[in-house]
Amino acid sequence: MIETIERQTKAKVEFQEITGEIQRLVESASIETGMCHVFVPHTTAGIIVNEHADPSVVQDIAECLNRLVPQDSEYHHAEGNAPAHIKASLMGSSLTLPIENGKLVLGTWQGIFLCEFDGPRRRNIVLNIIKA
Amino acid sequence: MIETIERQTKAKVEFQEITGEIQRLVESASIETGMCHVFVPHTTAGIIVNEHADPSVVQDIAECLNRLVPQDSEYHHAEGNAPAHIKASLMGSSLTLPIENGKLVLGTWQGIFLCEFDGPRRRNIVLNIIKA
Amino acid sequence: MIETIERQTKAKVEFQEITGEIQRLVESASIETGMCHVFVPHTTAGIIVNEHADPSVVQDIAECLNRLVPQDSEYHHAEGNAPAHIKASLMGSSLTLPIENGKLVLGTWQGIFLCEFDGPRRRNIVLNIIKA
Numbered sequence: 001m002i003e004t005i006e007r008q009t010k011a012k013v014e015f016q017e018i019t020g021e022i023q024r025l026v027e028s029a030s031i032e033t034g035m036c037h038v039f040v041p042h043t044t045a046g047i048i049v050n051e052h053a054d055p056s057v058v059q060d061i062a063e064c065l066n067r068l069v070p071q072d073s074e075y076h077h078a079e080g081n082a083p084a085h086i087k088a089s090l091m092g093s094s095l096t097l098p099i100e101n102g103k104l105v106l107g108t109w110q111g112i113f114l115c116e117f118d119g120p121r122r123r124n125i126v127l128n129i130i131k132a
Numbered sequence: 133m134i135e136t137i138e139r140q141t142k143a144k145v146e147f148q149e150i151t152g153e154i155q156r157l158v159e160s161a162s163i164e165t166g167m168c169h170v171f172v173p174h175t176t177a178g179i180i181v182n183e184h185a186d187p188s189v190v191q192d193i194a195e196c197l198n199r200l201v202p203q204d205s206e207y208h209h210a211e212g213n214a215p216a217h218i219k220a221s222l223m224g225s226s227l228t229l230p231i232e233n234g235k236l237v238l239g240t241w242q243g244i245f246l247c248e249f250d251g252p253r254r255r256n257i258v259l260n261i262i263k264a
Numbered sequence: 265m266i267e268t269i270e271r272q273t274k275a276k277v278e279f280q281e282i283t284g285e286i287q288r289l290v291e292s293a294s295i296e297t298g299m300c301h302v303f304v305p306h307t308t309a310g311i312i313v314n315e316h317a318d319p320s321v322v323q324d325i326a327e328c329l330n331r332l333v334p335q336d337s338e339y340h341h342a343e344g345n346a347p348a349h350i351k352a353s354l355m356g357s358s359l360t361l362p363i364e365n366g367k368l369v370l371g372t373w374q375g376i377f378l379c380e381f382d383g384p385r386r387r388n389i390v391l392n393i394i395k396a
Contacts, residue, residue: 041239
């Protein structure tokens with residue numbers, strides 16, 4: 001079952017949590033055991049799982065990526081968003097999560113984040129919920 | 133259904149696009165909805181999705197990785213290709229893509245790239261096309 | 265079929281190989297063709313495939329990550345383990361491997377490693393073994 005989530009990002013760089021919406025779609029799929037594949041069909045955004053209890057964790061990830069891939073370095077790509085493309089591949093575009101007892105298996109501290117690196121933009125997240 | 137693609141890389145570091153070949157194999161599998169798992173069975177190559185319209189994007193990714201993981205740093209691994217191993221894990225060895233209406237779901241700008249970090253070599257890419 | 269592996273890590277940063285245990289669980293599942301999804305339900309640990317023949321390869325990966333994400337940089341997260349969270353997302357929390365002829369498809373040099381970045385801790389690894 002393929003579902004698409006739409007999100008509006010509000011800043012150039014923003015880690016937006018999407019756990020609740022994915023969890024609800026998984027629960028409504030009524031699949032006891034399986035997996036949920038999450039895919040970002042964009043080249044300047046990524047997808048990760050990391051801590052959602054303290055929002056400073058994703059702020060630290062974003063700032064570290066800014067240091068590793070500085071905006072003012074020299075790039076060939078002429079649109080000014082080369083760092084966003086590089087960060088997207090460092091974080092990844094594809095994430096798979098287990099489904100057990102009809103719910104996503106996530107650790108206590110884990111949340112799913114859309115990683116915007118070239119916002120603000122309208123973004124899609126493609127979910128593929130598969131029965132085992 | 134498991135299929136193996138073979139590719140020859142031509143440079144030490146090279147991002148070689150493999151989208152067309154994967155799309156054709158997915159189409160010939162005649163699966164309406166499902167997923168395509170792409171795996172690189174090598175330790176000095178990776179796999180990503182990023183922009184394929186402008187080849188300078190993957191050139192920027194390659195050059196940024198060269199800065200982050202310099203060839204002339206000190207490494208324990210004696211074969212001289214420690215940076216290639218590190219870059220492979222930064223990009224990842226495994227990628228999953230949704231299949232809808234018998235085709236890969238990819239964004240307008242997205243292409244699939246084999247990331248060679250220790251070429252030139254003969255490389256395999258293992259595809260696993262699965263019905264949902 | 266969902267299975268959980270438990271591992272005790274012994275150092276702050278440690279790449280612990282878990283290939284053998286996953287291979288045995290895959291073989292006991294008696295699935296001819298399919299995939300094995302490996303998920304780490306933690307926010308300061310990751311999962312990768314890389315060389316297992318020479319242990320200095322994962323040592324080089326760990327040391328390079330220490331240089332890229334230094335412990336003594338400035339972070340907002342107050343628990344002192346912000347670098348562990350960042351490294352976890354650079355390596356990733358989710359990995360999928362093909363199963364063919366009842367076994368994991370892995371390259372000659374490939375092993376699966378749990379990447380501990382904030383140990384020593386008790387860690388779980390969630391396996392989801394799926395028939396194609």
